Amino acid sequence: MKKLIAPIIVTAFVVLYVVFYFGFILFLLDNLALKIILGVIPLAFTAVMIYVLIERIKEIRSNEEDDLSKY
Numbered sequence: 799m800k801k802l803i804a805p806i807i808v809t810a811f812v813v814l815y816v817v818f819y820f821g822f823i824l825f826l827l828d829n830l831a832l833k834i835i836l837g838v839i840p841l842a843f844t845a846v847m848i849y850v851l852i853e854r855i856k857e858i859r860s861n862e863e864d865d866l867s868k869y
Contacts, residue, residue: 801858802855802858805854805855806851809847809850812847813844813847813848816840816843817844820836820837820839820840821840824837
């Protein structure tokens with residue numbers, strides 16, 4: 799369980815940082831098209847971060863912590 803804490807905390811901090819950073823930028827912009835384009839970037843980044851977190855949790859639960867040992 800201890801090994802799950804670090805990936806979850808790091809993912810949460812990175813996602814929060816990206817959302818607030820891009821949210822602030824979007825708040826300052828007036829162009830709707832630019833807001834939409836810049837709004838997709840943090841959404842995609844957040845989805846990728848959550849996907850990677852889920853994969854990491856699966857690795858930890860299956861006791862495959864060191865993927866390099868397979869090669």
